[in-house]
Amino acid sequence: MAILVIAEHNNAVLGAATLNTVAAAKQIGGDVHLLVAGAGCAAVADAAAKIEGVAKVLLADDAAYAHQLPENLAPLVAGLAKGYSHVLAPATTNGKNYLPRVAALLDVDQISDILSVEGADTFTRPIYAGNAIATVQSSAPIKVITVRATGFDPVAAEGGAAAIEALAGQGDAGVSAFVSEELAKSDRPELSSAKIVISGGRGLLNGENFQMLYKLADKLGAAVGASRAAVDAGFVPNDLQVGQTGKIVAPDLYIAVGISGAIQHLAGMSSSKVIVAINKDEEAPIFQVADYGLVGDLFEIVPELERQL
Amino acid sequence: MKVLVAVKRVVDYNVKVRVKPDNSGVDLANVKMSMNPFCEIAVEEAVRLKEKGVASEIVVVTIGATAAQEQLRTALALGADRAILVEHNDELGSLAVAKLLKAVVDKEQPQLVILGKQAIDSDNNQTGQMLAALTGYGQGTFASKVEVADGKVNVTREIDGGLQTVALNLPAIVTTDLRLNEPRYASLPNIMKAKKKPLETVTPDALGVSITSTVKTLKVETPAARKAGIKVSSVAELVDKLKNEAKVI
Ligand SMILES: Cc1cc2nc3c(=O)[nH]c(=O)nc-3n(C[C@H](O)[C@H](O)[C@H](O)COP(=O)(O)OP(=O)(O)OC[C@H]3O[C@@H](n4cnc5c(N)ncnc54)[C@H](O)[C@@H]3O)c2cc1C
Ligand SMILES: Nc1ncnc2c1ncn2[C@@H]1O[C@H](COP(=O)(O)O)[C@@H](O)[C@H]1O
Numbered sequence: 001m002a003i004l005v006i007a008e009h010n011n012a013v014l015g016a017a018t019l020n021t022v023a024a025a026k027q028i029g030g031d032v033h034l035l036v037a038g039a040g041c042a043a044v045a046d047a048a049a050k051i052e053g054v055a056k057v058l059l060a061d062d063a064a065y066a067h068q069l070p071e072n073l074a075p076l077v078a079g080l081a082k083g084y085s086h087v088l089a090p091a092t093t094n095g096k097n098y099l100p101r102v103a104a105l106l107d108v109d110q111i112s113d114i115l116s117v118e119g120a121d122t123f124t125r126p127i128y129a130g131n132a133i134a135t136v137q138s139s140a141p142i143k144v145i146t147v148r149a150t151g152f153d154p155v156a157a158e159g160g161a162a163a164i165e166a167l168a169g170q171g172d173a174g175v176s177a178f179v180s181e182e183l184a185k186s187d188r189p190e191l192s193s194a195k196i197v198i199s200g201g202r203g204l205l206n207g208e209n210f211q212m213l214y215k216l217a218d219k220l221g222a223a224v225g226a227s228r229a230a231v232d233a234g235f236v237p238n239d240l241q242v243g244q245t246g247k248i249v250a251p252d253l254y255i256a257v258g259i260s261g262a263i264q265h266l267a268g269m270s271s272s273k274v275i276v277a278i279n280k281d282e283e284a285p286i287f288q289v290a291d292y293g294l295v296g297d298l299f300e301i302v303p304e305l306e307r308q309l
Numbered sequence: 310m311k312v313l314v315a316v317k318r319v320v321d322y323n324v325k326v327r328v329k330p331d332n333s334g335v336d337l338a339n340v341k342m343s344m345n346p347f348c349e350i351a352v353e354e355a356v357r358l359k360e361k362g363v364a365s366e367i368v369v370v371t372i373g374a375t376a377a378q379e380q381l382r383t384a385l386a387l388g389a390d391r392a393i394l395v396e397h398n399d400e401l402g403s404l405a406v407a408k409l410l411k412a413v414v415d416k417e418q419p420q421l422v423i424l425g426k427q428a429i430d431s432d433n434n435q436t437g438q439m440l441a442a443l444t445g446y447g448q449g450t451f452a453s454k455v456e457v458a459d460g461k462v463n464v465t466r467e468i469d470g471g472l473q474t475v476a477l478n479l480p481a482i483v484t485t486d487l488r489l490n491e492p493r494y495a496s497l498p499n500i501m502k503a504k505k506k507p508l509e510t511v512t513p514d515a516l517g518v519s520i521t522s523t524v525k526t527l528k529v530e531t532p533a534a535r536k537a538g539i540k541v542s543s544v545a546e547l548v549d550k551l552k553n554e555a556k557v558i
Pocket of ligand 1 (some may be wrong): 246
């Protein structure tokens with residue numbers, strides 16, 4: 001049987017995590033069909049049809065899916081799911097929002113945030129902030145799964161030529177409405193898929209001081225992240241939080257500046273290839289995961305680093 | 310209106326758990342247990358709604374072993390009026406929990422149900438969304454702001470790109486994110502008063518809910534440790550290592 005993957009997008013552009021999710025589906029095996037549900041999202045379906053290894057694109061273009069409200073989207077996905085062995089979505093805030101609703105409508109458990117595929121019914125996933133990895137097996141007739149993007153190398157965005165099949169919308173459930181959105185605008189790479197991430201913590205002391213990190217990031221083509229403490233204190237917006245309950249990143253290079261390295265933070269970045277820690281406290285737990293640690297005052301080190309690059 | 314809050318007893322967030330030598334799970338013997346931090350935020354939000362005169366009664370519910378009464382008493386000390394323990398000794402999947410909560414919702418008929426976004430043991434992030442599916446209610450997940458007015462609740466949600474606000478008909482389901490509020494501590498007089506507040510115990514059987522699961526844990530392992538790194542003594546050395554050894558810049 002085929003596997004249904006739900007595409008991540010904003011009606012204009014396909015989200016990068018879709019490619020990692022398709023990669024997970026291909027490891028499970030079977031034809032991969034991609035659902036693009038949105039409003040005015042034909043361009044996304046065109047992009048989806050080009051993804052390597054996608055056999056078919058289902059396009060549900062309807063006002064009810066404009067903001068992917070789960071009350072409207074979940075019944076559509078649950079209806080389609082009955083013809084598939086697996087339903088996969090990226091473990092983004094959007095995927096985490098609608099997919100459990102789909103699972104409950106299908107009366108099956110969901111497996112959250114898989115890191116690897118061990119077999120068509122067996123997967124690994126982190127528990128306890130990544131301090132343990134569970135191998136779980138599902139006997140559900142339809143396996144409903146969110147995929148941690150950092151666990152799977154993305155498939156190529158080009159090379160496929162899938163047919164696009166239009167689906168009728170199922171209307172609005174009438175219990176929820178979109179009101180507004182405040183989206184961060186940034187010319188820097190997206191945090192979840194950037195090759196280099198520079199994160200700041202409470203040690204930065206205030207929002208203005210993050211300018212130092214932005215300058216460094218622009219020099220390196222990096223994204224900027226933060227610890228929960230920096231977000232809670234209002235230094236930076238919530239979408240910069242890296243960790244157990246924020247974004248998961250695994251760049252080639254992660255530079256932690258003024259971050260102590262609480263387990264909840266490590267859960268979001270410890271799969272990075274190379275980790276650099278800059279901290280004035282040589283006992284800070286972040287040094288236990290750092291490949292290169294530099295003990296000292298970040299207010300001296302960061303400007304110096306920027307000069308030397 | 311009546312508000313129902315679901316809380317879970319979990320290992321305290323400060324504890325670094327260890328995997329059992331036989332890989333059957335994590336070792337929870339003699340480990341400090343607490344209310345899930347996101348559930349503390351849920352209780353706090355309900356209490357604030359009551360202080361504003363929006364909520365009239367707060368019912369707190371947990372599904373767990375007898376020991377989970379501790380977390381119910383904590384919620385009562387923080388301001389909940391009444392507690393329900395759905396007694397069950399084994400860890401349940403989120404779908405089973407959502408089904409049990411649905412049975413409680415059917416009985417209690419709350420206008421708002423507040424849950425945490427995620428339990429920090431299973432890291433599932435599912436239960437609120439599943440309860441919303443089973444009840445057919447709207448869901449405002451990962452909430453950083455909750456405003457009740459005119460038979461609706463406006464929920465501002467923390468999403469990957471920033472913030473999103475949705476309006477939900479009541480009754481509705483809300484799950485909390487970290488920035489919703491800062492939970493208070495229970496005062497000693499309130500802890501004493503909480504001992505006298507009603508706490509009812511029921512069983513999954515009595516609620517008529519099947520709690521079977523389609524997921525089996527085969528093994529639990531410690532993640533691969535990172536190999537120890539080095540300390541560099543200067544910015545120049547760091548730049549050299551990143552360019553010539555790690556080759557990442
Ligand atoms: C339910 C829950 C979920 C959580 N989820 C997350 C999450 O997703 N992500 C997350 O990050 N946290 C999360 N946390 C919070 C986590 O436990 C820590 O509190 C947080 O990560 C600490 O942030 P920090 O390292 O910036 O601050 P601190 O721990 O205060 O560390 C600041 C560091 O800066 C250093 N420093 C200060 N000044 C300087 C200077 N001038 N130069 C150099 N170094 C300096 C200090 O030595 C210190 O090590 C969560 C907590 C809970 C309870
Ligand atoms: N056993 C339980 N008893 C009561 N509430 C629970 C239980 N398990 C999960 N929840 C609620 O669901 C939220 C999310 O949990 P989860 O979906 O397991 O990550 C928690 O913060 C609680 O509010």
